[in-house]
Amino acid sequence: MATTMTLNPVQRRVQRVAEQMDAAGADVLLATSPSAIAYLADLNIRSFTAPGTVLVLGPGGNTTLLASEADQPKIAASGYRGLTDFWSLGQDAEERRESVLRMHLSGLPSSARVAAERGALREGAIAAEPILDAAMRIKDDDEIRRLRAAADLADIGYTAVVDRMTPELRVYEIVRNVDRSLRRAGGGEFWSPLEDAAGVTRAGYYPAGSIATLLGRHEETGVLDPSQPLPFALYPLSENYTGAAGTTIVFETPGPLLRSLADALSDATETALAAIRPGIRADEVFAIHRQALQGTVSPDRLDPIIGYSLGTGLGRPLLSATSEEVLEPGMALSVRTAITREQGPGIAFQTTVLVTETGNERLNIVPLRLIELH
Amino acid sequence: MTPALSTATPTVTLTAGAKMPLIGFGTHPLRGQEATDAILQALDLGYRSVDTATRYQNQDAVGAALRQTSIPREELFITTKLPPDAVGFERKTLEQSLEALGTDYVDLWLMHWPPGGSPGAGSWKEFIRAREEGLVRAIGVSNYQLRLLDALKRETGEYPEVAQLQWSPVYYSERYLTACRERGIVVGAHSPLRSARLEDPVLTEIARAHDATPTQVIIRWDVQHGVAVVPKSAHRERMLSNLDVMRFTLTEDEMKAIDGLSELE
Incomplete structure (x- = not known):
């Protein structure tokens, strides 16, 4: 039997x-x-x-x-x-x-x-x-539940950064605020996306000069430069599944160039997100993103990958020019778009989406636009 | 319903004329049906002031409660807050709040945090405009230091009507309270119980003397200071207890003893 x-x-x-x-x-x-x-x-x-x-x-x-x-x-x-x-x-x-x-x-x-x-x-x-x-590749109900909880933690971390942010804060103070908020919400573990196979977190920048690195707890002076954009990202863990969210802060009214770049990236990110649905190929989503940015920024300032499989960590690159993978319901993606600048930190936006039967569901509330704190 | 408690809740008249109950119902971190049920229960027990925020992600739940209650809108005092990442998007965020709450106006709109530690004068001008247009009846701030309150006045000509901050016996600041009074600002207390030391002997002894709980003593202490307080509880008994503080009065010595629990410099 x-x-x-x-x-x-x-x-x-x-x-x-x-x-x-x-x-x-x-x-x-x-x-x-x-x-x-x-x-x-x-x-x-x-x-x-x-x-x-x-x-x-x-x-x-x-x-x-x-x-x-x-x-x-x-x-x-x-x-x-x-x-x-x-x-x-x-x-x-x-x-x-x-x-x-x-x-x-x-x-x-x-x-x-x-x-x-x-x-x-x-x-x-x-x-x-x-x-x-x-x-x-495809998440089951338990994994989706964990990813939702992790996305909530990322949002909580985001508000801990943004609500309490001042130009005078040191990196360790921001980390402390995030850490405290996550622990109060039942989280407490987070990680850097830059880790080697053995699990050792390395120092890294996202993009160069970003304060995301502070959340990875690597050594640095810890002083913010309020005249520069401050991109940051958070990767909290909930039951070993990861959240992934980020955006970019400015402390003063952005100049016309920075604003136009940020608006273009924001619009292109939203356009790409809107395109994510079952049946579409990953390279098509990437092309839609690039098309939306055409004429606004040189391609060499753009990331060659704008989306990764998400689960117990950031997985394989997914949304790129060469990925022919067809999206299916149950796939979870970390969509991360960025523009690097010649001098100073760039602009980055990051959120988590779940491919659903009819389209996609965004799991984060983090606004994918320049956050003006002034 | 228990209207006796409701009518007993004292109010304070804000600069622009709105009357704010000194005891309100805090909704953070309740969400969804749990939040709606708790608010309906609070209204049923006599609360007339409900405190929410865009950040709390529960304005829709508050709106659901407002639609379900039989209490007329004009008898209610609804507070919501603008998150600091909405600089440049003030009107849009307010409209989203009004839509979620299902109301034409909010009674009090607060700037939730000083954006980037700045006064946020640009946003404050939008607050003043929204009050002039009748979309909000009163405007204020949350988590602002005194220097930021003065900076707002300097840059826009208007003080906030309410300054809400983390406030409890542990966080009591006579300087802040006095300075706000001098500027016509009502102090509001958020997290009034979370940051308190409820087992402190000073509180427990005063509570015993009035046949009350330390929590009730703290809320009464706030009310006697003229501080608007928004305790949160999803439990009916505690909601009732938090509202039932007008049956006793703290003496001057008791007030001073509680003030003395401050751990601020």
Whole structure:
């Protein structure tokens, strides 16, 4: 007699990855990126002390987490229920990590095919990224619920930045305001979009000189320049799913050039957003955006990508000139448009949209226009 | 309905003539049906002042309550607020508020935060214009320092009628209160209970002496200072309790003792 088993949200996601592994001919998958591990294990490794965490997804959907013993307490506190193995601390930690990983793979049949993300690549391995991308492509109801909560947190972070913003604030004070608001709203974790496969947040600028970097908590002087635009973005996490929202502040009435650029970008962003619907190709949305900006700004000042798949992190680039992917209901996108300037920070707008049966739903309230605080 | 409580709620007359109840119902962070239900319940218990804001994303829920209540619009006092990111979009934002609230006017329109820490004189001129056109009956600000109030007067010739800020015994400022009185500005208290230390012995002892709760003591303390207060609760008993503060009076010594809980310099 056939039995039916109700899968929990993580098991459903693991099942989707397993299906894609079957299709790709992989028996084992080595996940190293924070977004992949969050997807497969509901575990946020972004705050881990040591780099190099690997999640092994084996036959039957079993997972084994390989991590530094430095992160053992965090894993124990996280509620992760799969198997674990740890490498010890020390100067040769990297070698011990490799040894632990080899040991886990050595038990596999010699015919087993391994798929691996970049952080655990080995000879003959299949690239795991396309497998994960395919599994993560369409969001289920639980994922959409988490994305909505994350978008709400991004909006709360946005108001924490904008409502309390003054030119005299230091970067750490803005971070504190955001942090406090997010924690009061039940959030508390956020991340930078610039992270390597091992989950280490690196310093970065979005665009150059943006205060988004303050939200990634990297080192800088922390002094704002009130004469310059201040683009910023926030990436709060809710149950390991991410919000992504941002806009650009000015502290004085913008000059005609800045205003015209910002208005053009704002209009082009709204035009692109309006075009997002099931059945349209990603490159068509990109072309609509570019068409709307034609004659207003040099193309080399525009981002070559204006949309990314969104889930447990910012996923693959989606809205670009070369993406022929057809949008479908259940896809979540972070739409991010920007104009760089020759001197000083540029202008950027970012919001999250969900492709619905009839069009799309914008999940953020963040206005996609220049925010004039004067 | 309990009109006895409603009629007992004191009011203050603002500069341009609007009468504002000193106790109102705060709606943040309620949204949707929960907000509508809570507001209807509050109105039923005798509240006549409802405090919302564009930022709260609940003006539609307030509007739903206004449509459902049998209380005439002119007996109600509706406050909403302009977010600081609406500089240059003041009229449009007000129109969106009016549409969501389902009303032709709001009784009090506040600038929610000083935009970028500036007085926001450009926006304030739009506020004055909206009052002149009858779209709002009174205008004010929220989270403004004294120097910003004076800057508004200097740049536009008009003081706000109300200055709302985070206000509780912990955040009490005699200087701010006195300065506002001198300028004809009514102080409004937001987050009056969240920032208070309800277990403070000064409050609990005074509460015991009046057979009241520390929360009621704080609200009564606000009222006796002439401060308009907007406590929020989604619970009927607490809503009623927050409104039922006119049955006792704090003595001068008790007022001073509560003032002394301030942790501001």
